[in-house]
Amino acid sequence: MSLVSHLECTRCGKQFAPGKVYNLCPCGSPLWVRYDLRQAAATLRLEELAPRPPNLWRYREVLPVAKDSSILCLGEGFTPLLRAHRLGKKLGLENLYLKDEAANPTGSFKARGLAVAVSMAYELGVRRLAIPSAGNAGGALAAYAAKAGLEAAIFMPEATPAANRVECLLFGAEVVLVPGSIKDCARVMRERLKDADWFDVSTLREPYRIEGKKTMAYEVVEQLGGRVPEAIIYPTGGGTGLIGMWKAFEEMEALGWIGKRRPRMFAVQAQGCAPIVRAFATGGEAAEEWLSPETLASGLRVPSAIGDFLMLRALRESRGVALAVSDHDMLTALRELAETEGVITSPEGGATLAALKKLVSDGLLAGHETIILFLTASGFKYLEVLEPLASHPEG
Ligand SMILES: *Cc1c(COP(=O)(O)O)cnc(C)c1O
Numbered sequence: 001m002s003l004v005s006h007l008e009c010t011r012c013g014k015q016f017a018p019g020k021v022y023n024l025c026p027c028g029s030p031l032w033v034r035y036d037l038r039q040a041a042a043t044l045r046l047e048e049l050a051p052r053p054p055n056l057w058r059y060r061e062v063l064p065v066a067k068d069s070s071i072l073c074l075g076e077g078f079t080p081l082l083r084a085h086r087l088g089k090k091l092g093l094e095n096l097y098l099k100d101e102a103a104n105p106t107g108s109f110k111a112r113g114l115a116v117a118v119s120m121a122y123e124l125g126v127r128r129l130a131i132p133s134a135g136n137a138g139g140a141l142a143a144y145a146a147k148a149g150l151e152a153a154i155f156m157p158e159a160t161p162a163a164n165r166v167e168c169l170l171f172g173a174e175v176v177l178v179p180g181s182i183k184d185c186a187r188v189m190r191e192r193l194k195d196a197d198w199f200d201v202s203t204l205r206e207p208y209r210i211e212g213k214k215t216m217a218y219e220v221v222e223q224l225g226g227r228v229p230e231a232i233i234y235p236t237g238g239g240t241g242l243i244g245m246w247k248a249f250e251e252m253e254a255l256g257w258i259g260k261r262r263p264r265m266f267a268v269q270a271q272g273c274a275p276i277v278r279a280f281a282t283g284g285e286a287a288e289e290w291l292s293p294e295t296l297a298s299g300l301r302v303p304s305a306i307g308d309f310l311m312l313r314a315l316r317e318s319r320g321v322a323l324a325v326s327d328h329d330m331l332t333a334l335r336e337l338a339e340t341e342g343v344i345t346s347p348e349g350g351a352t353l354a355a356l357k358k359l360v361s362d363g364l365l366a367g368h369e370t371i372i373l374f375l376t377a378s379g380f381k382y383l384e385v386l387e388p389l390a391s392h393p394e395g
Pocket residue numbers: 108110136137203235236237238239240241242299300346348349376377
């Protein structure tokens with residue numbers, strides 16, 4: 001049974017009936033899912049979660065799938081929250097944590113969103129799923145489509161890491177390589193699939209991926225024993241994670257898990273592709289497209305995002321900041337995470353530490369605050385980037 005009360009447009013507020021597949025609102029904006037949180041609160045109690053399964057479906061009441069038999073589970077979510085003692089000490093931070101999303105199926109946190117989106121599509125009778133992907137979303141879609149026996153078509157930039165192409169092909173998906181960025185992939189996908197009955201699972205163009213992604217915030221609060229951290233540092237591309245977590249904090253307050261206080265949200269982008277940073281700095285409510293995006297952090301190579309206004313709103317409401325770091329600093333930080341904490345993360349994960357260092361030196365974060373870095377994927381998906389680092393240890 002699902003506790004979804006309705007879906008709602010994030011811009012115009014128009015409401016939609018639950019239990020259907022949707023893309024955008026007719027006004028062109030993303031939809032999000034609303035629940036009967038009063039009913040959810042009766043059973044979804046923080047202090048009674050321990051016996052539940054160690055994956056994101058432990059928050060079943062605030063996920064949209066109706067029937068248990070529709071759930072496609074590969075063990076996604078409930079990833080470790082690691083206390084970073086040595087790194088924290090170096091930086092003068094007593095309460096620094098790493099949320100290690102490498103532990104997800106397909107090695108990245110994209111599994112969270114796609115687990116929920118593909119389960120919903122499967123439940124609602126969709127047979128063919130298509131996605132433009134900078135890499136990890138494609139792999140995750142392909143894995144859950146394989147589990148469900150559905151068809152998947154993945155449109156990827158030619159420059160996508162080999163691991164992403166290989167995983168999609170092994171999962172039996174159709175892979176189309178497109179010159180350019182994820183934006184070009186989306187255009188080619190829409191041209192190619194115009195007449196066919198393919199369902200578009202692009203970031204925020206369907207409402208259920210964000211529901212999977214929001215569970216990151218539920219986990220952080222649960223793993224901190226009900227405390228809300230002071231700061232969340234998150235590598236931001238399309239923004240589902242940032243927007244989803246911001247929604248989750250609102251839900252957790254309604255569930256009685258937390259009070260009014262929220263973490264400050266920090267969005268990290270690459271200097272070679274930073275549309276949200278630019279819009280944040282100039283006070284814009286939307287972000288202009290970033291021309292010729294360039295970064296080796298493929299997950300951050302997103303020149304324009306349909307959820308830009310939602311990201312900017314969350315950053316401002318939380319009194320956070322959007323900041324950009326260089327590819328060089330990401331890799332230096334990646335190496336430092338490996339050397340001090342024993343974790344091999346992706347360049348996007350490295351970006352969070354590079355950003356943290358800037359925030360600390362600018363005096364924006366203090367020593368006792370609880371700070372979470374989101375390490376969004378495993379470094380092993382980026383061996384072509386990491387190999388040169390390993391052979392030149394002095395960087
Ligand atoms: C997709 C991706 C991101 C960006 O995530 P969004 O929630 O879409 O902003 C960050 N890191 C990695 C490794 C990714 O694959």
